[in-house]
Amino acid sequence: METRKEQDWKEIIRPSNNLLSLNLKELWEFRDLLLILTRRDITAIYKQTILGPLWFFLQPALTTLVYILVFSKAGKLSTGNLPPVLFYVSGLVLWMYFADCVLKTAGFLKENTAILSKVYFPRLIIPISIVMTNLIKLGIQLLLFFLVYVYFLVKDPSIKPNIYALxxxxxxxxxGLLGLAxxxxVSSLTTxxxxxxxxxxxxxxxxxxASPVIFPISAIENETARLFIQLNPVSGIIEAFRFGFLGGGYFSWSLLAYDTIFTLALSFFSILCFNAVEKKFVDTI
Structure with missing residues (x-):
């Protein structure tokens, strides 16, 4: 019987020796897996729960209520010229997005060791899918913000969007990139x-x-303390969001430039560390 000819295609997986390697083409080729993982994560959040997707609303809604009672009513903390409920919910939805991106991706190597050691696919697919899941959650939670927002647009003429909302x-x-990086x-160093x-x-x-979630930057009188808050790369993003949609808060192009440069530098360093541990993390975890 004639020996079957070798197929004219084959997949060769070679380890990369370049610590700065980021194969975007390969990530794109596995986009179906990315969508599958994202869909799985979204379903797992509210599967077998009574309220289902309503949990996405409850967390920022209840947290906003607690902040109003504790910080605004009891603590008398200023929210600038913005209504407390609008101030807190606008900061919380963005902060929760960032925090979830960090905390859920921080353990992805350790938590997925079993599958990562047996099946080949771009490892970064997992943290990217986590960020996409959180992006969908952010979209749902923003509905809560816009419900409150529309109410105050009608009630309070001082609340109005501007060109910076774009x-x-x-x-x-x-x-999202900051949370991912x-x-x-953290996941690389945790190995x-x-x-x-x-x-x-x-x-x-x-x-x-140390972020303008509970208080606005404009309420900080001490220059050193204000500089410390501004060094937090999340601060400028939250304040710019408030400024664009609410017309109040602190906006600075230089602060946004700093946030962007910081995020890109951290992303560069994160890829460097990840590529350094990717080959042998199974043996060290």
Whole structure:
């Protein structure tokens, strides 16, 4: 019997020796897997729950209510010239998006070791799918913001959008990339330093208090404290979002430029660290 001829195609998987390698073509070829993982994650969030997707609304709604009672009513913290409910919900939906991107991607190597050690696909597909899942959640939670927003547009003439609201897609992209880069960096370092998996949750909680989620930058009188808050790359994004849609808050092109440069630099460093540990992380976890 005649020997079957070798097929005229084959897939060759070679390890990359370039620490800065980012194969975007390969990521695109696995886009179907990306969509499958995103759909799976969204379904898993509300599967076998009573309220289903309503949980996406409950978290920012209840948190906003608590912030109003604790910080605005009891603590008498200023929210500038913005209504407290609109101020808090606008900051919370963006902060929750960033925090979820970081915390969910920070352990992706450790949590998916079993499948990553047996099946080949671009490893970055997993954290990217997590960010896409959180982007969908952000879209749903923004409905809550816009419900409150429309109410105040009708009630309060001082609340009005401006041309800077068009920056929203770019702000969302930079914020998601910042969360992705931070999570990938932490996940890469966790393969060697296990304590980071516990530290990152605490660090994100502390970072929120160094962000204009509870108070506006304009309310900070101390110059050193204000500079410290502005060094947080999330601060400029949240304030720019408020300024564009609400017409209040602090807006600075230089601050947004800093946030963008910081995010790109962190992304560069994260890819460097990830490529360094990708080949042998199974042996170290």
């Amino acid at each position: 920056l929203f897609p770019a702000l969302t992209f930079v914020l 931070t999570g990938i960096l 060697r330093y296990k304590d980071l998996s516990h530290l990152i949750t605490f660090a994100i909680q502390l970072l929120m208090f």
